[in-house]
Amino acid sequence: MITKDIKKRFPILDQQVNGHPLVYLDSGATSQKPDVVIEAIKRYYENDNSNVHRGVHTLGNRATDEYEGARQKVADFINASSVQEVIFTRGTTTSINTVAQSYGRANVSEGDEIVITMMEHHSNIIPWQQLAKETGATLKYVDLEDDGTLSLDKVEETITDKTKIVSVMYVSNVLGTKNPVKEIAEIAHRHGAVMVVDGAQAAPHLKVDVQDLDCDFFAFSGHKMCGPTGIGVLYGKKALLEDMEPVEFGGEMIDFVGLYESTWKELPWKFEGGTPIIAGAIGLGAAIDFLQEIGLDNIDRHEKHLAAYAMEKMSEIDGLTIYGPADPDLRAGIVTFNLDGVHPHDVATVLDMNGIAVRAGHHCAQPLMKRLGATATARASFYVYNTEEDVDRLADGLRIAKEYFSDVIH
Amino acid sequence: MSSINLDQLYRRVIMDHYKNPRNKGEIADGGLTIDMNNPTCGDRIHLTMQVEDGIVQDAKFDGEGCSISMASASMMTQTIKGKSVEDAVRMSKAFSDMMLGKELDEDLDLGDIEALSGVSQFPARIKCATLAWKAMEKGVDSDVNPN
Ligand SMILES: Cc1ncc(COP(=O)(O)O)c(C=O)c1O
Numbered sequence: 001m002i003t004k005d006i007k008k009r010f011p012i013l014d015q016q017v018n019g020h021p022l023v024y025l026d027s028g029a030t031s032q033k034p035d036v037v038i039e040a041i042k043r044y045y046e047n048d049n050s051n052v053h054r055g056v057h058t059l060g061n062r063a064t065d066e067y068e069g070a071r072q073k074v075a076d077f078i079n080a081s082s083v084q085e086v087i088f089t090r091g092t093t094t095s096i097n098t099v100a101q102s103y104g105r106a107n108v109s110e111g112d113e114i115v116i117t118m119m120e121h122h123s124n125i126i127p128w129q130q131l132a133k134e135t136g137a138t139l140k141y142v143d144l145e146d147d148g149t150l151s152l153d154k155v156e157e158t159i160t161d162k163t164k165i166v167s168v169m170y171v172s173n174v175l176g177t178k179n180p181v182k183e184i185a186e187i188a189h190r191h192g193a194v195m196v197v198d199g200a201q202a203a204p205h206l207k208v209d210v211q212d213l214d215c216d217f218f219a220f221s222g223h224k225m226c227g228p229t230g231i232g233v234l235y236g237k238k239a240l241l242e243d244m245e246p247v248e249f250g251g252e253m254i255d256f257v258g259l260y261e262s263t264w265k266e267l268p269w270k271f272e273g274g275t276p277i278i279a280g281a282i283g284l285g286a287a288i289d290f291l292q293e294i295g296l297d298n299i300d301r302h303e304k305h306l307a308a309y310a311m312e313k314m315s316e317i318d319g320l321t322i323y324g325p326a327d328p329d330l331r332a333g334i335v336t337f338n339l340d341g342v343h344p345h346d347v348a349t350v351l352d353m354n355g356i357a358v359r360a361g362h363h364c365a366q367p368l369m370k371r372l373g374a375t376a377t378a379r380a381s382f383y384v385y386n387t388e389e390d391v392d393r394l395a396d397g398l399r400i401a402k403e404y405f406s407d408v409i410h
Numbered sequence: 411m412s413s414i415n416l417d418q419l420y421r422r423v424i425m426d427h428y429k430n431p432r433n434k435g436e437i438a439d440g441g442l443t444i445d446m447n448n449p450t451c452g453d454r455i456h457l458t459m460q461v462e463d464g465i466v467q468d469a470k471f472d473g474e475g476c477s478i479s480m481a482s483a484s485m486m487t488q489t490i491k492g493k494s495v496e497d498a499v500r501m502s503k504a505f506s507d508m509m510l511g512k513e514l515d516e517d518l519d520l521g522d523i524e525a526l527s528g529v530s531q532f533p534a535r536i537k538c539a540t541l542a543w544k545a546m547e548k549g550v551d552s553d554v555n556p557n
């Protein structure tokens with residue numbers, strides 16, 4: 001059970017915004033940070049700050065141990081079979097770009113296909129557009145069903161023996177849909193393609209098991225899962241990573257440097273050129289401890305409950321459209337909506353004046369917006385610290401918005 | 411409660427322009443065409459203008475966006491029609507200043523547009539208000555300095 005007390009672990013939530021207690025419903029963009037994460041970063045800077053993998057001095061050893069300890073935590077968190085399969089990056093975007101630039105350039109050529117879906121985030125679209133342009137490959141999209149889900153039949157139809165890479169989001173940042181990435185990976189493999197999973201909205205909210213999914217690459221960001229910004233992860237199967245070239249070259253990632261030729265360190269360090277985001281990794285490690293203490297299954301259940309509760313409360317409001325699957329079992333804690341006749345920016349401003357933070361816009365998914373026939377939408381996204389009371393406040397805020405605009409417009 | 415603050419943003423004139431936009435549409439041909447969007451939120455404007463002898467003879471807009479961006483576009487087209495390009499650009503600068511919360515020159519009359527001054531208190535919405543003006547500036551600039 002997740003109780004209201006958990007809010008107290010997030011110092012930022014204890015404040016008034018525009019004269020109202022803050023209700024933070026924008027965790028899909030970035031989550032808030034619990035005390036333990038903030039403390040871990042502070043403790044590192046106050047006691048152990050030093051560069052890693054370099055000096056022989058004590059602080060250097062401590063920093064290295066903590067940094068590599070965080071890597072082990074990530075490996076356990078996603079059930080990687082080896083810690084060598086965990087590469088620290090700047091976030092999901094960098095992770096996907098690394099796959100496109102390293103694996104993609106080496107393995108995709110003219111006439112090949114890259115398959116993604118119509119619901120992807122820009123960071124899982126543009127790296128593939130660029131790769132397709134550079135290599136002469138074709139980028140193909142799997143359309144979505146009207147209920148905001150993916151049909152495996154359509155996936156089957158789209159992936160062919162020419163497909164080299166399939167890249168799909170695990171959980172949609174707009175529709176909240178949980179996609180059958182395990183089944184899609186199986187189809188991809190049957191055609192000899194590799195499977196990339198954009199796990200940005202999955203890792204924070206549900207138990208991820210990369211071995212069970214049998215995906216080849218898995219990307220996620222620390223800042224959406226109680227960790228700091230600037231740190232993320234690229235998981236890759238060891239056999240694939242070993243054959244891949246780094247995309248960034250410089251310090252930290254080399255084994256031997258000659259005048260005209262150099263060799264790389266072993267995995268995972270060959271992909272981590274330059275001084276890494278040490279405090280970020282340590283903060284992410286603390287975030288993982290925090291999430292595991294609560295239990296990912298509990299978090300998943302809590303959010304599903306909040307999403308169902310929100311959908312129920314919001315459907316009582318006339319003229320409110322909710323996007324994505326109607327069945328709460330098919331979705332995570334993300335509810336995207338529009339209020340008839342009121343632009344989502346205007347909705348978000350009214351909510352903000354009532355202390356409620358939601359996102360409004362295209363959510364970095366312009367092709368999806370077009371597919372939904374909306375130029376913009378508003379989104380409430382829930383996390384461990386949200387409560388039914390927060391949802392009630394949202395519903396009240398939406399009623400205020402509706403009333404306010406019906407007064408001025410009509 | 412909070413609607414007191416909201417009223418500073420959503421003035422009646424603004425809502426009137428939102429509901430009944432002036433100069434909505436497109437100038438068929440011979441005009442300047444500018445498409446601009448606000449990539450962070452998806453607001454989009456399609457502005458067409460007819461400029462002759464340094465005077466803005468006509469201006470129309472189409473687009474999608476929130477009340478502030480659409481009302482601002484409506485007011486902008488209404489204001490610049492019949493003005494010299496120079497004056498239109500001067501007003502655009504004055505508008506930007508207004509968004510930064512600066513006092514306006516006494517001799518500059520922005521008319522209805524002054525109703526948008528409240529936007530300066532909502533930093534997240536300033537870009538909505540300035541979109542149409544940016545499009546206009548880009549249009550007249552491309553007319554003066556074609557490349
Ligand atoms: C589904 C999805 N993919 C990718 C990203 C990009 O993550 P980041 O900005 O941390 O690289 C996000 C975050 O907005 C997301 O929601």
